[in-house]
Amino acid sequence: MRLSPVLALATALIAGSTGLLPLSAVAEQGNNKVEVRQYQLDNGMKILVKEDHRAPVVVSQVWYKVGSSYEYNGITGVSHVLEHMMFKGTKTLGPNEFSKIISANGGRENAFTGRDYTAYFQRMHKDRIEVSFRLEADRMRNLTLPEEEFKKEIRVVMEERRLRTEDKPTSLTYEQFSAAAYQSSPYHHPVIGWMEDLKSMENDDLKDWYERWYSPANATLVVVGDVEADKVYQLAKKHFGPLTGPAVKPLKPQREVKQRGERRIKVRAQAEVPYLLMGYKVPVLRTAEDSNEAYALEMLAGVLDGGSSARLSRELVRGKQIAVSAGAGYDMYNRINSLFLFDGRPANGHSVEDLEKAIRAQVERVRTTLATQDELDRIKAQVVAAKVYELDSVFYQAMQIGTLETVGLDHKLLDEYVARIRAVTPQQIQDVARKYLIDDGLTVAVLEPLKDTKHDSLSSAVKGGSNAH
Amino acid sequence: MRTKFITGLLTLFFVASSAHAGPKIEQWQTSNGARVFYVSAPQLPIVDIRVVFDAGSARDGNKPGLASLTNSLLDEGTGKLGPDEIAEQFEGVGAQYGASSLRDMAVVSLRSLTDKAILDKALNQFSDVIAKPSFPEKSYERNRQAMLVGLQVASKRPNSIASKTFYKQVFNEHPYAIDGDGSEDSLKTMTLQDVKDFHQRYYVANNAVIAIVGALSRSEAAAMAKRVSRDMVKGKTAAKLVAVPDLAKPVNKRIKHESQQTHILVGQPGMHRGDPDYITLYVGNHILGGSGLVSRLSDHIREQRGLAYSAYSYFLPMREDGPFIMGLQTKNDQADEALQILNKVLNDYIEKGPSAEELKRSKQNITGGFALRVDSNKKITEYVAMIGFYGLPLDYLDTFNSRVEAVTLDAIRDAFKRRVHPDKLVTVMVGNGK
Numbered sequence: 001m002r003l004s005p006v007l008a009l010a011t012a013l014i015a016g017s018t019g020l021l022p023l024s025a026v027a028e029q030g031n032n033k034v035e036v037r038q039y040q041l042d043n044g045m046k047i048l049v050k051e052d053h054r055a056p057v058v059v060s061q062v063w064y065k066v067g068s069s070y071e072y073n074g075i076t077g078v079s080h081v082l083e084h085m086m087f088k089g090t091k092t093l094g095p096n097e098f099s100k101i102i103s104a105n106g107g108r109e110n111a112f113t114g115r116d117y118t119a120y121f122q123r124m125h126k127d128r129i130e131v132s133f134r135l136e137a138d139r140m141r142n143l144t145l146p147e148e149e150f151k152k153e154i155r156v157v158m159e160e161r162r163l164r165t166e167d168k169p170t171s172l173t174y175e176q177f178s179a180a181a182y183q184s185s186p187y188h189h190p191v192i193g194w195m196e197d198l199k200s201m202e203n204d205d206l207k208d209w210y211e212r213w214y215s216p217a218n219a220t221l222v223v224v225g226d227v228e229a230d231k232v233y234q235l236a237k238k239h240f241g242p243l244t245g246p247a248v249k250p251l252k253p254q255r256e257v258k259q260r261g262e263r264r265i266k267v268r269a270q271a272e273v274p275y276l277l278m279g280y281k282v283p284v285l286r287t288a289e290d291s292n293e294a295y296a297l298e299m300l301a302g303v304l305d306g307g308s309s310a311r312l313s314r315e316l317v318r319g320k321q322i323a324v325s326a327g328a329g330y331d332m333y334n335r336i337n338s339l340f341l342f343d344g345r346p347a348n349g350h351s352v353e354d355l356e357k358a359i360r361a362q363v364e365r366v367r368t369t370l371a372t373q374d375e376l377d378r379i380k381a382q383v384v385a386a387k388v389y390e391l392d393s394v395f396y397q398a399m400q401i402g403t404l405e406t407v408g409l410d411h412k413l414l415d416e417y418v419a420r421i422r423a424v425t426p427q428q429i430q431d432v433a434r435k436y437l438i439d440d441g442l443t444v445a446v447l448e449p450l451k452d453t454k455h456d457s458l459s460s461a462v463k464g465g466s467n468a469h
Numbered sequence: 470m471r472t473k474f475i476t477g478l479l480t481l482f483f484v485a486s487s488a489h490a491g492p493k494i495e496q497w498q499t500s501n502g503a504r505v506f507y508v509s510a511p512q513l514p515i516v517d518i519r520v521v522f523d524a525g526s527a528r529d530g531n532k533p534g535l536a537s538l539t540n541s542l543l544d545e546g547t548g549k550l551g552p553d554e555i556a557e558q559f560e561g562v563g564a565q566y567g568a569s570s571l572r573d574m575a576v577v578s579l580r581s582l583t584d585k586a587i588l589d590k591a592l593n594q595f596s597d598v599i600a601k602p603s604f605p606e607k608s609y610e611r612n613r614q615a616m617l618v619g620l621q622v623a624s625k626r627p628n629s630i631a632s633k634t635f636y637k638q639v640f641n642e643h644p645y646a647i648d649g650d651g652s653e654d655s656l657k658t659m660t661l662q663d664v665k666d667f668h669q670r671y672y673v674a675n676n677a678v679i680a681i682v683g684a685l686s687r688s689e690a691a692a693m694a695k696r697v698s699r700d701m702v703k704g705k706t707a708a709k710l711v712a713v714p715d716l717a718k719p720v721n722k723r724i725k726h727e728s729q730q731t732h733i734l735v736g737q738p739g740m741h742r743g744d745p746d747y748i749t750l751y752v753g754n755h756i757l758g759g760s761g762l763v764s765r766l767s768d769h770i771r772e773q774r775g776l777a778y779s780a781y782s783y784f785l786p787m788r789e790d791g792p793f794i795m796g797l798q799t800k801n802d803q804a805d806e807a808l809q810i811l812n813k814v815l816n817d818y819i820e821k822g823p824s825a826e827e828l829k830r831s832k833q834n835i836t837g838g839f840a841l842r843v844d845s846n847k848k849i850t851e852y853v854a855m856i857g858f859y860g861l862p863l864d865y866l867d868t869f870n871s872r873v874e875a876v877t878l879d880a881i882r883d884a885f886k887r888r889v890h891p892d893k894l895v896t897v898m899v900g901n902g903k
Binding site: 054055056057087095096099100103104105106107108123124125128151152153154155156157158159160162163166167168169270271272273306307308309313314317318321324345347348374377378381382383384385386388389391392393394 | 512553563581582608611614618619627727729730760761768771772774776777778830834837838839843844847
């Protein structure tokens with residue numbers, strides 16, 4: 001049983017944030033020259049198409065710039081509930097009929113909500129792409145939001161919350177941890193929403209939300225697969241072109257207030273084994289004054305947790321055997337400032353305090369000494385290879401393009417990624433560690449088992465990411 | 470509410486979809502008996518290799534956890550190298566090593582770029598890890614302890630408790646009842662020698678299937694298979710597993726657990742790979758609970774009543790009959806209601822079977838989505854290894870759609886009546902504590 005670091009999941013290090021090697025030849029292979037074709041409709045909707053002719057399939061995704069970080073107290077979770085209701089009928093389709101049509105066309109479909117986006121997707125045979133466009137265009141403007149469907153669906157979402165959070169101690173810990181780490185930032189509240197807000201949610205809240213955000217000017221269509229870009233554009237124009245909608249009002253910045261000292265919380269829950277989460281405030285690619293810092297933080301995550309040969313696995317799990325699992329993670333593609341995360345579970349015979357001490361020692365080391373060339377080379381080798389491997393999945397390629405566009409970054413940054421990572425120096429890594437891995441920006445959360453038993457642990461998924469429909 | 474379904478237009482498109490060919494699989498044996506299955510995938514400079522041994526937890530015997538522990542220790546030492554150096558060997562060239570242990574299978578896999586220097590390095594290390602692991606004492610002890618921790622974590626998870634209980638009740642004395650995560654007793658009495666013996670017995674050429682998919686020629690694939698199997702002992706195929714007996718009577722297990730939701734699993738022994746009823750039951754279950762939000766179970770439990778986030782059913786075909794499972798989770802005070810509906814949906818389905826419309830839509834979904842099953846090297850590799858491991862015909866994927874098309878309403882009704890017995894179901898409910 002391979003105990004994979006929790007955080008790989010938590011932060012969805014797009015593509016494996018790790019990277020390089022004796023690369024000349026390999027980088028060439030990874031340098032997929034397939035370009036993303038970009039179009040815009042008169043109503044403001046953006047269309048991005050990447051041709052991939054390996055298999056006769058297509059993935060089509062509609063991304064909206066709205067998610068839990070667009071919400072405020074009292075209506076938390078509304079983006080996600082609305083995502084559920086998007087399957088419940090339009091002026092011409094009954095509840096669940098969307099799914100039935102996609103299914104009868106051989107398609108697979110779903111949707112996901114994150115802090116910075118809500119997205120809907122279909123995977124289909126390439127011949128069926130028009131079915132997807134027709135239905136997505138319809139529900140972008142014609143949702144009916146029937147009251148009786150809302151009453152059932154809000155209960156489904158509460159069950160989802162019980163399943164994903166209430167009965168999962170690590171998820172509860174992550175939720176409380178985020179609420180402590182972020183004060184004025186909207187990353188404070190969970191994607192699925194607080195249970196109390198779900199209980200008082202009304203269908204009118206969804207109507208307002210839908211009116212405000214589901215407009216072509218706030219949407220991006222991403223298509224990857226065995227298609228011709230110009231034809232996709234023509235088809236998209238036919239279905240999405242006639243739509244009109246309000247211009248989107250700019251979002252308040254809601255910048256996080258300056259943290260003035262370390263924060264610590266305990267989460268007591270039904271569990272057998274303790275669990276530790278630590279997070280330092282950091283900038284992301286979109287907010288960094290110097291974008292090199294984001295790439296250096298990405299490399300820093302690689303030095304600590306870029307595979308089984310990286311420091312946390314090597315030294316904490318295997319060497320000192322303090323942890324059964326330990327991870328570090330950073331997601332440079334967040335919309336606003338976020339956290340550089342550590343997590344782990346202590347091994348039998350060690351306390352969560354031992355583990356925290358060991359992680360802090362690792363932090364001290366990256367602050368005071370340079371990473372070695374060997375370490376950097378290994379990370380870069382992984383980044384270069386991962387860039388090739390990712391071409392094996394049309395879905396993943398679309399995910400990346402959609403994520404960047406929706407958080408306000410140019411998707412062309414994806415093409416720069418390998419070169420930017422390769423350019424990071426050991427000094428830059430140490431510099432960002434010194435600047436950002438500081439106690440004044442740190443939040444620590446400990447899951448304390450309610451039952452007083454022996455400790456330990458296994459990683460489980462912390463959800464920073466998204467809730468699927 | 471499903472009255473407005475506009476099938477007419479949509480189905481017109483479907484006529485042309487029958488002649489789906491799957492990937493072309495070539496097959497041979499290495500000189501020491503490993504069976505090789507190869508598919509050429511020239512588009513990307515990647516190779517995937519998946520080696521599967523008949524060495525899953527069904528081979529644990531009276532030492533639950535042994536198969537899993539052995540599998541997890543492969544990359545902890547070879548020759549003079551320890552776990553750090555082995556990880557460096559793979560990661561230094563960007564190769565991805567993986568290992569996992571199921572009930573039937575022990576899986577060891579590698580993904581690498583095809584650049585010769587890179588691939589050679591990754592492949593040499595991969596071959597050593599499989600055939601010549603040194604099983605260092607320190608690694609053994611660490612991983613054994615980690616498994617014990619894993620058991621503690623699982624002991625508080627309602628889904629884990631439910632699943633472990635379900636398999637135990639469905640399979641009883643059969644090896645499929647063994648929990649691959651092990652038990653505290655077993656992990657405390659196990660020895661390093663047990664691991665070495667297990668590896669020596671089961672990680673052998675005659676017990677191996679090697680699937681190779683990637684941008685390499687058949688002769689390159691042959692050389693690769695030879696390299697991977699070179700140091701394997703010839704050995705013997707694992708003994709045939711006994712058949713899974715039908716249950717004699719229904720079993721109800723209610724386990725008190727302090728959680729907000731009750732996790733419900735209902736089922737019994739189902740079917741095996743190569744089962745004559747496989748396609749019929751697969752299509753039948755697709756309608757019952759295998760098609761996500763549009764399945765009957767999801768419709769009754771989630772869409773009509775809002776009782777659960779997910780309600781599903783599936784057959785898990787294995788070497789012998791794997792389980793047929795229906796499941797859902799709901800808040801404690803709704804558990805009895807949800808269970809009642811679950812059983813009612815099943816009984817109705819066995820009694821009356823699907824409607825013609827349901828069958829048509831399911832066939833459209835399955836055959837129309839065929840291309841999605843094999844649209845990446847990763848998926849093709851998994852299929853090829855599965856086909857090889859279970860000895861399915863090499864044209865399994867080529868004929869898949871036509872076999873689905875041939876399934877009739879009567880066949881589904883007949884197969885469900887013969888194979889699913891509502892009077893002998895195992896029902897497990899975990900939750901509602903304190």
